[in-house]
Amino acid sequence: METDNCTKLTIAIDGPAGAGKSTVARKVAQRMGYIYLDTGAMYRALTLKAIRLGVDAYDGVGLAALCDQTDIRFTTRAHLQGGQPKVYLDGEDVSTEIRSAPVGSLVSIVAAHPEVRERFVRLQRRIAAGGGVVADGRDVGTYVLPAAEVKIFLTASFAERVRRRHSELLAAGRSVSEEEVSEELSARDRMDSERPVAPLKQAPDAIMIDTTGRTIDETVCQVLAICSRRTGNVVSDC
Ligand code: DC
Numbered sequence: 001m002e003t004d005n006c007t008k009l010t011i012a013i014d015g016p017a018g019a020g021k022s023t024v025a026r027k028v029a030q031r032m033g034y035i036y037l038d039t040g041a042m043y044r045a046l047t048l049k050a051i052r053l054g055v056d057a058y059d060g061v062g063l064a065a066l067c068d069q070t071d072i073r074f075t076t077r078a079h080l081q082g083g084q085p086k087v088y089l090d091g092e093d094v095s096t097e098i099r100s101a102p103v104g105s106l107v108s109i110v111a112a113h114p115e116v117r118e119r120f121v122r123l124q125r126r127i128a129a130g131g132g133v134v135a136d137g138r139d140v141g142t143y144v145l146p147a148a149e150v151k152i153f154l155t156a157s158f159a160e161r162v163r164r165r166h167s168e169l170l171a172a173g174r175s176v177s178e179e180e181v182s183e184e185l186s187a188r189d190r191m192d193s194e195r196p197v198a199p200l201k202q203a204p205d206a207i208m209i210d211t212t213g214r215t216i217d218e219t220v221c222q223v224l225a226i227c228s229r230r231t232g233n234v235v236s237d238c
Pocket of ligand 1: 043
């Protein structure tokens, strides 16, 4: 697709948990002055509400009904002022709680229901309409925004993803062992890749970046270079 210097790209970044998607996506959005859309946060927020209200994670119809009575909002521009993106569930800031262990262990089950995905995909497309967006998730390039001009599939070796997720959790004050993290990641990988609806897979036109042994900034620069080939703008400081 042809783009010019003023074109606002739609950038889709997909990949497995722990590949560095959210940090890379946020930094790319910051550098480009684009909005950042964390699609996984929607599934996490609904999972949190389901836990609180006792709705079964396997009950797709119940979750869809819950979704219809739920208001999920994001700050899609906070990163532009150097802030952390925030997620609000029915007006309450749940940015930290959606990363908790109970949510992490159920979110893949919640996200596998077509009735739930349908609702969130509609919302994701609405937020991304107009371009100038970096969206990260599992099915952004394959299903949510198939016309995205830039599609990246970010991955890393399993051992590295476990190490990164483990240090993230320790830094957030959670006391978990590397074995527990490894079990959770492999269960999530399996559920996200094997589900029948919008499974995690690389879009045929996505560029794969293996972040094993690379710093976040190196990966950000690589993505920016790919974007600059689309817009013709030169990337500085890389
Ligand atoms: O990216 P994350 O770890 O916050 O995502 C949480 C879960 O949500 C993940 O296990 C799979 C699901 N998810 C999804 O099914 N589709 C997306 N576009 C984003 C996340």
